[in-house]
Amino acid sequence: MSVIKKDTSNVSPKKKNIEEDASDANFRTLSILSYFIVLVLLGVPIWWYTTRVYRASLPLDEINSLQLKSKNSSDFGLPLSLDYDILISFIHPDPQTINIQANAREIDHYLQHFLKKISLVTDFIVKSQWLYLTELGAKPRKVMDHFALLENQLPHVITPLETKLWSHVSPRPSIHLVVYFPHCQAPLYIYNSQNQMTSTNTFISPRWGGIYLMNPDKNACKLGSFKADSLLIASTFQEILKELFKVGNLKEFTLNKIEEMLESSKRTLKSLAQLLSEINSIVISDKVADKIKLALESVGKAEKALAMGHGKEALDHAKLAFKNSEEAFGDPSLLALLYFPDDQKYAIYIPLFLPVMIPVIMSLIQIRKQLGSKNADKTKID
Structure with a gap:
């Protein structure tokens, strides 16, 4: 069996160099594009996702709609507990x-x-x-x-x-x-x-x-x-x-305490909602979110029971609302990342990403110029 070999002896050295340069240019272009894809299209989203602060969803609109009474002298007695x-x-x-x-x-x-x-x-x-x-x-x-x-x-x-x-x-x-x-x-x-x-x-x-x-x-x-x-x-x-x-009549004392607990729960929930809305670096865990939702739900149930004259039921819901609102406000997890805001996060990671990204961006600009010059030459030939 005879093997036919391609005769390359007639290919000029200049043409060989041009083909090799084109192959190297394509390889460099693919390398730069792969770096860009890994660093920008994959790396940045992954970095953003892994460094983001977890914040469970909260019924902020319902909390902000809560109506508060004005403070009076009775609010400055023994701390409510x-x-x-x-x-x-x-x-x-x-x-x-x-x-x-x-x-x-x-x-x-x-x-x-x-x-x-x-x-x-x-x-x-x-x-x-x-x-x-x-x-x-x-x-x-x-x-x-x-x-x-x-x-x-x-x-x-x-x-x-x-x-x-x-x-x-x-x-x-x-x-x-x-x-x-x-x-x-x-x-x-x-x-x-x-x-x-x-x-x-x-x-x-x-x-x-x-x-x-x-x-x-x-x-x-x-x-x-x-x-x-x-x-x-x-x-x-x-x-x-x-x-x-301030115990006079026991029934009046119970009703006063129900109102105090409900008012305290509302103030705590509104303060917490304002705090979480203004500071984005505060973590809102599912545990805290559940307590806030339970407190808000209990406030509604207590007010409804109180309006219907069911004192015992209103008291139980008011105590549940007060307990969960206080526990949510004082939960230690809220302070986990309070002193690591976004500006500090950027200050730490930008020195890491920027030196790597500058050569990639400069190479992309150079590739764009080369492609533009090739298209211009091709237009002239046509």
Whole structure:
């Protein structure tokens, strides 16, 4: 069998070089195009997708349509919560002179009768502590056989006590109920703004709690031992709690708390929607989105039940709305990428992409010029 070979001996070297140059040019063009496809058409979308912040969908229009009431003075009492710590503190400044006995368990037992009435709205955990060698921090005025603590001095009493009361160890808001046993040689009484001695000898701070000054009697001071009346202390604390929570009629108290919870839930949801709309780098996880949607849904159900007069159902939905709105607003995942906004993302990645992209872009421009010159030459030949 004979093999016919193509005779290339007659092809000129110049023509060979032209063909090789054209082949190399095509190869370079394909290489540049492949780099462009990988870096720009594939790389940039992949980079954008993998570095984007995940944001679950939210019913922002429905949240923004919620109607809020104007704030009033009742909004500045105890912080709204579904559970509180009641911290009963017994303060004995002079344990060397007199032994004082106070039964915290009895006081708790007497208080439970009142706390159970409002436990449908909020829960309470009662704790107690003793503080010794602790003064009130305000200098009383001498009045005949006793000392007077004026009303304008009382705010200065709380600040020194705050550093010694163990309320900061709990995640729940604390209500402070303090019993202070003054020195035997210096009975202490509270005087009001009319310079008259108060009948209860108590002081109430709306966002903090109350202080009860319980003076040991003269006979106990002589004996060096004083047993505090648990029922008297509990009844005094009960009146303080009624004042703090503004408990008159139980039904009115429940309705007021439902309205407060709904109003707080709406404000929290609207604040959260505004925050998430303004800051795009905040992650919105499915968990947070579900809580926001459940809170919004519960607000609607509570308002509907309240309008129909179903107080128990309205309270349950209001508590659910308040709980989920607060948990969504305070979820740690919202802060995951708060300090990594888009401008910082560009500042980090542009130095990586730009040096690689400049040669590719310059090569594409050169290829475009070559193609344009070839088309012009072809037009001239035609």
